[in-house]
Amino acid sequence: MEKKDLDWASLGFGYVQTEQRYVSNFKDGKWDEGGLTTDANIVLNECAGVLQYAQTCFEGLKAYTTEDGRIVTFRPDLNADRMYTTAQRLEMPPFPKDKFVEAVKAVVKANAAYVPPYGSGATLYLRPYMFGTNPVIGVKPATEYQFRIFCTPVGPYFKGGAKPLTLCVSDFDRAAPHGTGNIKAGLNYAMSLHPIVEAHKAGYAENMYLDAATRTKVEETGGANFLFVTKDGKVVTPKSNSILPSITRRSLMIVAREYLGLEAEEREIFFDEVKDFAECGLCGTAAVISPVGKIVDHGKEICFPSGMDEMGPITKKLYDTLTGIQMGRLDPPEGWIVEI
Numbered sequence: 528m529e530k531k532d533l534d535w536a537s538l539g540f541g542y543v544q545t546e547q548r549y550v551s552n553f554k555d556g557k558w559d560e561g562g563l564t565t566d567a568n569i570v571l572n573e574c575a576g577v578l579q580y581a582q583t584c585f586e587g588l589k590a591y592t593t594e595d596g597r598i599v600t601f602r603p604d605l606n607a608d609r610m611y612t613t614a615q616r617l618e619m620p621p622f623p624k625d626k627f628v629e630a631v632k633a634v635v636k637a638n639a640a641y642v643p644p645y646g647s648g649a650t651l652y653l654r655p656y657m658f659g660t661n662p663v664i665g666v667k668p669a670t671e672y673q674f675r676i677f678c679t680p681v682g683p684y685f686k687g688g689a690k691p692l693t694l695c696v697s698d699f700d701r702a703a704p705h706g707t708g709n710i711k712a713g714l715n716y717a718m719s720l721h722p723i724v725e726a727h728k729a730g731y732a733e734n735m736y737l738d739a740a741t742r743t744k745v746e747e748t749g750g751a752n753f754l755f756v757t758k759d760g761k762v763v764t765p766k767s768n769s770i771l772p773s774i775t776r777r778s779l780m781i782v783a784r785e786y787l788g789l790e791a792e793e794r795e796i797f798f799d800e801v802k803d804f805a806e807c808g809l810c811g812t813a814a815v816i817s818p819v820g821k822i823v824d825h826g827k828e829i830c831f832p833s834g835m836d837e838m839g840p841i842t843k844k845l846y847d848t849l850t851g852i853q854m855g856r857l858d859p860p861e862g863w864i865v866e867i
């Protein structure tokens with residue numbers, strides 16, 4: 528298979544249209560057979576449920592080429608699980624988990640020419656999503672839905688090394704205590720756009736959101752979970768019902784324990800404790816871990832000892848180990864790597 532002639536290393540995180548995508552429709556109470564199509568456009572009725580009441584959710588995962596030339600994806604079964612849970616919360620018909628994984632494989636296989644080569648730092652990003660398609664004007668769930676997966680090649684997340692980020696503590700809330708913070712719904716992102724635009728204007732890379740009820744505990748950023756390292760080398764991550772269960776973060780906790788022999792704990796983390804941590808990182812599919820060097824709380828700076836030049840030493844070990852597993856340089860735990 529001939530690879531596309533793309534300048535992999537200079538790709539950004541943007542949409543590049545590829546040849547094939549997967550589509551399945553839900554109608555009369557069931558999902559159809561589903562299959563690949565070359566049509567990248569969607570024609571919807573003006574009153575479609577997604578357009579009126581934002582009934583839509585999504586997932587994100589990657590395919591890449593390993594050191595020995597295999598094309599693989601990382602834990603797609605967990606994306607299938609999470610989308611299932613998300614759909615239930617939004618009164619959408621969950622897409623069958625086994626079909627989800629099959630669809631991921633079919634899209635990667637059909638677009639193998641767009642899977643960046645090993646060592647380029649680029650990856651193929653997959654975007655599964657689902658939305659209500661039939662006309663809905665009274666407030667109720669749609670009765671017809673479309674599930675799709677498209678893919679787009681994306682460049683290396685860190686061009687010229689992972690520079691630590693500066694975050695600010697947001698005055699906005701991301702998620703209500705019994706709301707939708709724990710599901711991957713488009714609506715969580717719609718409402719986060721204003722806070723992130725404001726944060727960027729003020730010179731910050733991301734917002735740190737606190738729990739909406741007490742504003743004393745760390746939640747997450749708009750699109751990534753926090754991971755901290757204590758001064759005695761323990762990995763800790765916030766436990767909350769209103770944060771999105773990141774697959775990267777859950778995997779890193781296992782990597783910390785089983786590959787690095789570190790203690791790793793999920794617990795409530797008070798903002799007051801943050802100044803005492805040695806390292807901080809943001810976890811998500813896009814970057815695996817982005818190091819955080821500084822957090823600004825209304826003018827008061829918290830500077831992590833790891834500094835503004837490089838990842839902290841434990842963050843780096845976590846990053847190298849998980850990317851080593853993903854790229855086939857280290858033996859993976861059972862079921863983590865799914866070959867196409």
Ligand SMILES: *Cc1c(COP(=O)(O)O)cnc(C)c1O
Pocket residue numbers: 587711747748749750751752771772773774775776810811812813
């Ligand atoms: C997708 C997402 C993450 C990261 O999850 P991964 O499964 O690691 O990609 C974290 N927080 C939010 C709010 C997200 O939507």
